[in-house]
Amino acid sequence: MKSIFRMGVPVVGKNFFPSNIQGLPTWYEIRVSGEKHLARRDGVDVMVAMNAQTYAEDLACVVPGGVLIYDSTWPRSGELDRDDVQVLGIPLSAMCNEAFDGVRARILMKNVAYVGALAALLDLDLAVIRQLLEETFASKPALVEANLKAIHMGHDYASTHFACPLTARVEAAEDTAGHIMIDGNTAAALGCLYAGATVGAWYPITPSTSLMDAFRSFCSRHRVDEASGQRNYCVVQAEDELAAIGMVLGASWAGARAFTATSGPGISLMSEFLGFGYFTELPAVLFNVQRVGPSTGLPTRTQQADILSCAYASHGDTRHVLLFPANPGECFEHAVAAFDLAERLQTPVIVMSDLDIGMNDWMCPEFEWDDDRHFDRGKVLGPAELDRIEEWGRYRDVDGDGIPWRTLPGQDVRGAYFTRGSGHDEFARYTENGDVYRELMQRLDAKWKTAAGLVPGAEIDEHAGAAAGLVTVGSCADAALEARELLAGESMPMDYCRIRAFPFGEDIRGFLERHEVCYVLEQNRDGQLKSLIVNEFGIDPARLRSVLIYDGLPVSAGSVASGIRAWTKNEVPA
């Protein structure tokens, strides 16, 4: 995939893997497109089938006119042939058993050899492949040679036995300059580094684990004092998610920028503390790298099914700020924004990534950083400010935006207050007075309205004449945009609105009001985004048509287009 990227051709890779360490099959799907499409399409043009037990399944995915490559060392059942698919057998195992010693090397090189064959069939640049191998194995030159030997073996076999290249081939272009290939968890971790986060607390859970791993890795390079070896960060591996969020809230209370990374089951465990953070008004940043639920679900598959559980997490009246990145670039940006928003609004902020964004490599424009960027630490009073204030109340709304002023421990006795999850008045004193409680809840609601004006707005693309809108969120974006192109070609033009945050802003309300019908595309069974829209805007549900894709695989453009077409076919003329 990387060699295609280096040839200047837009490419994206999706890894489909089971919740297992070894012994079950995995797939890796690569999309190459001259039109710069970055989602899965639907259907496979060239299939490399390396697992005998999945030959039938693999063959079924190939589109008419496509190619299936398999290891012809062993005979393959004739039933597994298709007239409309070109089947190419390469004796990969036999070749590697002859050329390499040791079981491990033979198995590994088999996988490298088919890359060589693909290079011949797809016309990939061998020089680029060599360059990549040299970079990857810079410290182990012997491996470069062994890998190259396998590449050439595959390449030579394909060139000799087949008509190379195939009709579907890769042509070098200039379309990837200024881009990188990166996964969303790494990008989010980089955002945390740039945002100045110092405390990370987490409990390992797929698919979020690599986020904290990446943060630690970045910190080891950028946050250690060279002379003393001392670290200006502290990452704590907690005993569970209950503790992880407690640590984040404790650290935020004490004035550090703190965060945790988790997935749906972790959010369920953190819910009690999320309500505490909302009610006591403490900043916290969470990354929810969503996976398939409910319960353990499919831990290594992707979904967007935590929208409602995060928006309203915890008992009582609660609402939480959510950010919805659509790609690694936005993971980086939203990570930084999340810390500013959490401190400005004094409330937990959840960045709603998912397994597709978090763990797959996406092609995206290189990240940028503005050194003049202002870090918003929110309303914090230090000793100097307390000198000037006659009377301060921790939960008093003096600015009319619903956001009170806070103080940090360790600084000044005049700033001391008691943070409690029980009823409290403007001065943080215990109370069960009903009027005081109601006023507090109304102020929190006022703060929510302030939040709507601070979170990132939706990405909206409207053209005159489109009666329908396509509303979506997060990792659906690329598939949605490609499906929109497909449908425009079928005389079904649609306007586009990608929601990037909760609370929803007026821009989203306007978009919904301007369109008679909106298709709401999301990855869950129950139409959670649609429910949230209906609940928050009081909009007529009949105007929203759900397009729901929830098989656990990244959304493909084809499935989105089919989902929308299905609605229009069922339309009963008025």
Place this chain on the structure above:
Amino acid sequence: MSYISKPRIDHPGLKQNALGLTRRDYEGGMSTLCAGCGHDSVTAALVQACWELAIPPERVAKLSGIGCSSKTPAYFVSGAHGLNSVHGRMPSVATGAAAANRDLHCIGISGDGDSLSIGMGQFCHAMRRNLDLLYLIENNGVYGLTKGQFSASADRGTKAKKGEVNQQPPIDPVLTALAAGATFIARSFSGDKAQLVPLMKAGLRHRGFALIDVLSPCVTFNDHEDSTKSYAFTRQYYHPAVNMDFVPPAEEIRTAYDEGEAMEVRLHDGSELVLRKTDEAYDPGNRANAFQYIRQHLDQGEFLTGLLYVDPESREMHDLNQTVERPLASLAPDSLCPGSSALPDILARYR
């Protein structure tokens, strides 16, 4: 019920500590616990300990979970920030607070329900992490706020107010702490201020996790006959195994101890603890020996008190993490941001 502030009464003759502060400066709001509650005595001892150590009030962080015990942070050091978190989760909040600001003197107040049932996991892991925290368990064997159910520390055979007899064995916080790796472990009694105050001072000065399990009778639900957590029972069956004197840094040990009786322990800040064992066979510096000795006495119905185990050389969470000396919370985000100049190098590996 509403917050009740305590009238401040200053006598000109009140003694001042090294910061020029009186005990009044270390008090808090008026207690709303039952009259005679052991917890109020623990609060009073804590006020005394903080005042004697002359800790700047704003440098104290008071943390708790849920329960009667967890209300008490409102009743001492009103000049300090307090945080009353969710049930059983104080250790995690304390971990975060200590991670963010290592200059804080974190004091966690918990109860037997908060620590030994819902919070057992966090209690154990904070000890394993050797968090720099003074952790008090105000232990009374019952759930007071929900009106008298047994807690996990209720002794076998003890009777509830309504007559029910507890059949399950208790979880002993001291033995648990020995097993989980706590580095300062003590037991005391709310009615023994003379023992409690030096223990609190030593615990505050210990760098690492300091547990004091304080038997603190519940006058409303567990102070009757046939209760093993009553004032009367405690006075009869709680005996010191180790007496301790706390000697602050720069002060000399003046008391003359009998040869072989005293064991001196030096803490990181230069304080000296002088331990006087009541039985030569006991070794508060040996985890295995301490466990066996305490276990044997518990089996005989005797509750040993005092500083039961200490490891003054232990390394706390920040030592293990090699964190910078300055509190992380005091480092401005822009000073931590690698900036645009570092970005091309970082991104190079993703091209």
